[in-house]
Amino acid sequence: xKTVMSEEDIKRTSRRMxxxxxxxxxxxxxxxxxxxxxxxxxxxxxxxxxxxxxxxSELGQLDIGLFRDDLDTRPAKAIxxxxxxxxxxxxxxxxxxxxxFSGRTIRAALDALSSFGRPAEVQLxxxxxxxxxxxxxxxxxxxKNIPTSLTExxxxxxxxxDGENSVxxx
Amino acid sequence: xxxxxxTAQLERDETIELLDQAAEISRLNEESSRKFPTLQGKxxxxxxxxxxxxxxxxxxxxxKRLSADVINFAAEASAINKGENLKDTAQTLEALxxxxxxxxxxxxxxxxxxxxxxxxxxxxxNAGDGMNQHPTQALLDALSLRQxxxxxxxxxxxxxxxxxIGDIVHSxxxxxxxxxxxxxxxxxxxxxxxxxxxxxxxxxxxxALEVKPDAVxxxxxxxxxxxxxxxxxxxxxxxxxxxxxxxxKSIPDALILHPGPMNRGLEISSxxxxxxxxxxxxxxxxxxxxxxxxxxxxLGGKNATV
Numbered sequence: 001x002k003t004v005m006s007e008e009d010i011k012r013t014s015r016r017m018x019x020x021x022x023x024x025x026x027x028x029x030x031x032x033x034x035x036x037x038x039x040x041x042x043x044x045x046x047x048x049x050x051x052x053x054x055x056x057s058e059l060g061q062l063d064i065g066l067f068r069d070d071l072d073t074r075p076a077k078a079i080x081x082x083x084x085x086x087x088x089x090x091x092x093x094x095x096x097x098x099x100x101f102s103g104r105t106i107r108a109a110l111d112a113l114s115s116f117g118r119p120a121e122v123q124l125x126x127x128x129x130x131x132x133x134x135x136x137x138x139x140x141x142x143x144k145n146i147p148t149s150l151t152e153x154x155x156x157x158x159x160x161x162d163g164e165n166s167v168x169x170x
Numbered sequence: 171x172x173x174x175x176x177t178a179q180l181e182r183d184e185t186i187e188l189l190d191q192a193a194e195i196s197r198l199n200e201e202s203s204r205k206f207p208t209l210q211g212k213x214x215x216x217x218x219x220x221x222x223x224x225x226x227x228x229x230x231x232x233x234k235r236l237s238a239d240v241i242n243f244a245a246e247a248s249a250i251n252k253g254e255n256l257k258d259t260a261q262t263l264e265a266l267x268x269x270x271x272x273x274x275x276x277x278x279x280x281x282x283x284x285x286x287x288x289x290x291x292x293x294x295x296n297a298g299d300g301m302n303q304h305p306t307q308a309l310l311d312a313l314s315l316r317q318x319x320x321x322x323x324x325x326x327x328x329x330x331x332x333x334x335i336g337d338i339v340h341s342x343x344x345x346x347x348x349x350x351x352x353x354x355x356x357x358x359x360x361x362x363x364x365x366x367x368x369x370x371x372x373x374x375x376x377x378a379l380e381v382k383p384d385a386v387x388x389x390x391x392x393x394x395x396x397x398x399x400x401x402x403x404x405x406x407x408x409x410x411x412x413x414x415x416x417x418x419k420s421i422p423d424a425l426i427l428h429p430g431p432m433n434r435g436l437e438i439s440s441x442x443x444x445x446x447x448x449x450x451x452x453x454x455x456x457x458x459x460x461x462x463x464x465x466x467x468x469l470g471g472k473n474a475t476v
Contacts, residue, residue: 063194066198066207066208067207067208068208069207071208071469074471075471078190079190079194079195080194082198115205
């Protein structure tokens, strides 16, 4: 097990990502974390946004449990809460997840999102991009690119769930 | 979980997990009637060898909300009446590519036979078998109780006192609930006419209500048993065992549950059925959510290689 990002790294990176999101978007937007750890990361980014540009963004979360396409091969996962302040119609939505891998979670998230309405634009922010995409999906904001082999496991740990903030590779 | 045949197969943790999922789904259902793609490409059959329109449409809608293809095998009008046995029915549906069979049968153990005989690879969900079990009913009752008591997700029904009233002995609803609610930590008490209740239960409803239950669960009087030696008359049953206005008022804080369809004026008065504490419509809503959770749970990970 190797630690590739420390708590300090995650702090700095989420601050940078908040700046990047603001730099690219002049209009207010909706930040939606994908459970479980995408939600914690969305909170980190939101805290920074609140300091840099208060009132410019709203925070929510989008569960994708019922939208996955791999029910056959993986047991049904617990369904988490979906919280969308207001609605998504005509708004700019920034999805936040911990690790971008095959891209299937994001595909499911796009389906879930479109079932709620029609956003004006959807962007994607991830803490770690580990490669090995199986779908034509890319992130607009990447905390860190970590090239991996398929046998490795990348794990993002967050304080609220794991008791520490770090990224490790096994 | 490959099949759902009985509440006996559910551990407390697993039950709470299922309830949590169903609670989340019920919140989504409150927002809109939209569909989820979860069971796209799956074929679900409902096989009702005994009529039950409500349970069947609840399951049917649950499967449709999850985008499964749902086919009603109208058992009464089908080959069963021409003499086909359960095995042949199972193999026919297997050949048609059934992924799940939702089954109601007048004989106890029918769902178990369907699931455990190598007749089919489909997941079997017991929608009521004889006097034996009706697990999704118990789950939806448990969820309704948890919501009615304002108990948060992740928790059971610890220390809540639930009084089940009516034909305890012949009721699969009672049997499933007694087992499941006890596992969730509730104290379950029963009351019913001597011919219908175990000796450990109360044989007088007014006495039973004095235990101050947190919830009462009325069972439907099965009309087919009426006017037989076990119950002499409607009026006598209503007087002795009905949740009348007076009785409902004597337990003003208790939740009132009924699995439906209600026989108003018999086991439950209109006052009780429509009181603030009545959970009847909540139970119907939760039935849909619980069945959606159960379907995605039994069909999840079926072809997992790991």
